[in-house]
Amino acid sequence: MKALVYEHDGQHTWKDVPDARIQEPTDIVVQVTATTICGSDLHILKGDVPEVTDGTILGHEAIGIVTEGGSSVRRVKPGDRVLVSCITSCGSCEQCRRQKYGLCTGGGGWILGHTIDGVQAEYARVPFADTSVYPVPEHLSDEQVLFLTDVLPTAFEVGVLAGRLAPGETMAVIGAGPIGIGVMMTAKLLSPSRIIALDMSDARLERSLTFGATDTVNNAGLTAVEILERIGLPDGVDLAVEAVGTPATFELAADLVAAGGRIANIGVHGKPATLHMERLWTRDITITMGLVDTHTIPQLLRLVQSGQLHPELLASHEFALADTTEAYEAFGNVAASNAMKVFMQAVPAAVPPAMAGAN
Numbered sequence: 001m002k003a004l005v006y007e008h009d010g011q012h013t014w015k016d017v018p019d020a021r022i023q024e025p026t027d028i029v030v031q032v033t034a035t036t037i038c039g040s041d042l043h044i045l046k047g048d049v050p051e052v053t054d055g056t057i058l059g060h061e062a063i064g065i066v067t068e069g070g071s072s073v074r075r076v077k078p079g080d081r082v083l084v085s086c087i088t089s090c091g092s093c094e095q096c097r098r099q100k101y102g103l104c105t106g107g108g109g110w111i112l113g114h115t116i117d118g119v120q121a122e123y124a125r126v127p128f129a130d131t132s133v134y135p136v137p138e139h140l141s142d143e144q145v146l147f148l149t150d151v152l153p154t155a156f157e158v159g160v161l162a163g164r165l166a167p168g169e170t171m172a173v174i175g176a177g178p179i180g181i182g183v184m185m186t187a188k189l190l191s192p193s194r195i196i197a198l199d200m201s202d203a204r205l206e207r208s209l210t211f212g213a214t215d216t217v218n219n220a221g222l223t224a225v226e227i228l229e230r231i232g233l234p235d236g237v238d239l240a241v242e243a244v245g246t247p248a249t250f251e252l253a254a255d256l257v258a259a260g261g262r263i264a265n266i267g268v269h270g271k272p273a274t275l276h277m278e279r280l281w282t283r284d285i286t287i288t289m290g291l292v293d294t295h296t297i298p299q300l301l302r303l304v305q306s307g308q309l310h311p312e313l314l315a316s317h318e319f320a321l322a323d324t325t326e327a328y329e330a331f332g333n334v335a336a337s338n339a340m341k342v343f344m345q346a347v348p349a350a351v352p353p354a355m356a357g358a359n
């Protein structure tokens, strides 16, 4: 089979590798029909994620068809079409029992394309299948559900739910990339009165308006006070969501939040940010952060089914699965491509003959 393999010095190659196979009775193998690239894949290529070793297959977001199941897998069978969560859940450790799958201590968590081979491949092994994949309703397309594997649960759980957004509140979303856009899409489910998108790219801000932003501000060169004046909320916003991951954007979130408000950090930080305790300590500010658990995938699937959520709109570019190099170029060079999420699809003819008629 072919797969996208991480090689030393940040290189990656689409090449022949040994076939994915069952290693534990709780594993399944899926034939990947659709996958995408995440910001964390770019961090891996930059060398920011040292636990990823040379030769690892990248990718942690996929839709696929089960081709083989281990002897103890009960909930899915060959022929089933499944959504593979970016987070693997052992289903039985203390954290998994509390739905904190991202913190799984039983061998799960973020492992795909990280500590084990991932899903940017023709086939992939998925551990703990019973608690880590979700059957896809027949009438939903791969494109409609692919972004429920990571970006939308991350935006919803780590941004909107952790930030305890309530109807009628005001919120600022700092960073209008895929995660920020996902925050705007899922925040609408809770009816905030204002969703203010902040970014330094006018193209991204323009796009934010179609995903639920009520106001946009290009914050290049503006102080927090100037931003709040411009949007007519001098006391600040109830919730500031940080979706970039730099010290400056985190500190901006802290400066935008009103007394009694919340800062929900989603951004992946590589450097320390300054926390101005001297200004914040009397103001009852809550700061949250964390890795996604993906416990909202079933809830989000129901919202897609009922037509209240349209994740497919996040796809700005489409590629064949074999064209991963081009897909990485587009996703990695947003300034030139204006990419949001890439949708990579296996050529339909790739369904193996053994699967024909199976169901």
Ligand SMILES: [Zn+2]
Residues within 6 Å of the ligand: 038, 039, 040, 060, 086, 150, 151
């Ligand atoms: Zn991801």
Ligand SMILES: [Zn+2]
Residues within 6 Å of the ligand: 089, 090, 091, 092, 093, 094, 095, 096, 097, 101, 103, 104, 105, 106, 107, 108
């Ligand atoms: Zn667990």
